[in-house]
Amino acid sequence: MHWQYSDILLIVAVVGITLFYSIWFYKKSTKIGLDYAKFFLLSSFIFQYLFKVLHLKYGFIFSYLFRISLVVFIIVYVKDIFFSEDVSSELEEKQPTSKKKIYSIILNTITVLCIIIGAQFKILHWEFGWINGNILLSVGLVTATISIIFGIKKS
Incomplete structure (x- = not known):
């Protein structure tokens, strides 16, 4: 801006x-x-x-x-x-066994990759067909929101 x-x-x-x-x-x-x-x-x-x-x-x-x-x-x-x-590991975590944990890892991976690559595209003004920084950042933010919503534990 x-x-x-x-x-x-x-x-x-x-x-x-x-x-x-x-x-x-x-x-x-x-x-x-x-x-x-x-x-x-x-x-x-x-x-x-x-x-x-x-x-x-x-x-x-x-x-x-x-x-x-x-x-x-x-x-x-x-x-x-x-x-x-x-x-x-440092926290002595076990490999994820539940489907919810595996889906959470996949969502977080998509989030991180889309935001990092989207920022790169945005900064350098790159476009790859219809894929650009705005699309990748939007996908990253939407998956982050989904991950946060599903990550909230019900009491």
Whole structure:
């Protein structure tokens, strides 16, 4: 929408997210592949975004790095969620057995992927046929809403 001072606000938000996530990542005692993939995705997004907003030279390099990190994140995420052999984790969770839990994981995965890819499409003004950032973000927000509605426990 190109509102006045929106660039400054977005840059402050991006720096804040980076700072808080970096502190969390550093303090986390046991890190798995998904944690490193998230950190790589966030770092590459931050640099790509800042180079694009500030109109700096060689921003296309970070754009390619972000695309690569997005693919790596998706692969690691799918591998970790669906094909993980290790049943133990920090929270000692078991593999989901109920259909509700499996559907919840699928909805959350669709939500995350649509929002991340939709944001990428929106920022870079990409379109793939009728698929664009608005469609992907809308699907991500609708699936997030459905996930929240079905996730509320009845008392």
